[in-house]
Amino acid sequence: DQQVKQNSPSLSVQEGRISILNCDYTNSMFDYFLWYKKYPAEGPTFLISISSIKDKNEDGRFTVFLNKSAKHLSLHIVPSQPGDSAVYFCAAANAGGTSYGKLTFGQGTILTVHP
Amino acid sequence: DSGVTQTPKHLITATGQRVTLRCSPRSGDLSVYWYQQSLDQGLQFLIQYYNGEERAKGNILERFSAQQFPDLHSELNLSSLELGDSALYFCASSVDARPQPQHFGDGTRLSIL
Numbered sequence: 001d002q003q004v005k006q007n008s009p010s011l012s013v014q015e016g017r018i019s020i021l022n023c024d025y026t027n028s029m030f031d032y033f034l035w036y037k038k039y040p041a042e043g044p045t046f047l048i049s050i051s052s053i054k055d056k057n058e059d060g061r062f063t064v065f066l067n068k069s070a071k072h073l074s075l076h077i078v079p080s081q082p083g084d085s086a087v088y089f090c091a092a093a094n095a096g097g098t099s100y101g102k103l104t105f106g107q108g109t110i111l112t113v114h115p
Numbered sequence: 116d117s118g119v120t121q122t123p124k125h126l127i128t129a130t131g132q133r134v135t136l137r138c139s140p141r142s143g144d145l146s147v148y149w150y151q152q153s154l155d156q157g158l159q160f161l162i163q164y165y166n167g168e169e170r171a172k173g174n175i176l177e178r179f180s181a182q183q184f185p186d187l188h189s190e191l192n193l194s195s196l197e198l199g200d201s202a203l204y205f206c207a208s209s210v211d212a213r214p215q216p217q218h219f220g221d222g223t224r225l226s227i228l
Contacts, residue, residue: 004157032214034216036219041221042221043117043119043205043207043219043220043221043222044158044205044219045117045219046216046217046218049215049216089157089158091158093214094214095213095214101146101148101163101170101171101209101212101213101214101215101217102148102160102163102171102173102214103148103158103160103214103217104160105150105157105158105159105160106157107156107157108157
């Protein structure tokens with residue numbers, strides 16, 4: 001049972017345009033969400049997070065939006081740069097439960113930004 | 116550089132063997148997590164340790180075990196290895212046991228022949 005889903009395996013965007021990566025979750029107990037970026041042969045790198053008490057969090061070119069009623073979050077990258085080309089993972093956690101720091105990850109979306 | 120160190124980077128061994136993967140967390144981090152990434156899969160949570168004690172367990176096989184030592188480094192032991200255990204194994208660390216950004220090492224690639 002996949003509790004966090006990234007339905008788009010890949011996304012291709014032109015440099016300077018907006019990249020929108022999507023993530024859906026099924027577990028209503030999730031209340032903390034994160035996005036990670038991963039380059040080949042490296043570990044995932046934390047990008048941005050959001051708690052369920054907010055619906056938007058912004059950090060530079062990266063903005064995460066959370067729609068709790070739809071159990072959906074998205075990551076917007078504006079403007080996109082070729083260096084943003086990587087695999088993007090969304091992850092979720094239950095801050096109030098007994099699963100402590102466990103993160104549940106989606107399958108990842110490969111973002112390619114063309115010059 | 117995340118500050119999390121994993122050794123070795125690559126490990127090639129045969130079925131039935133036993134291996135140990137090592138992880139040194141970021142300075143100051145008390146919590147260590149282990150994840151497995153198989154081909155075309157997302158990261159699957161295995162186990163979490165906080166300040167030497169097991170805190171949470173995922174779908175970790177009985178053939179796998181882990182521990183966190185007093186100096187906070189952690190080891191993941193995989194025994195009776197099967198072909199399906201071939202994967203990338205990531206270690207991550209965070210300041211404490213609560214949900215928060217985790218910082219990942221670059222992983223150990225385990226290949227079972």
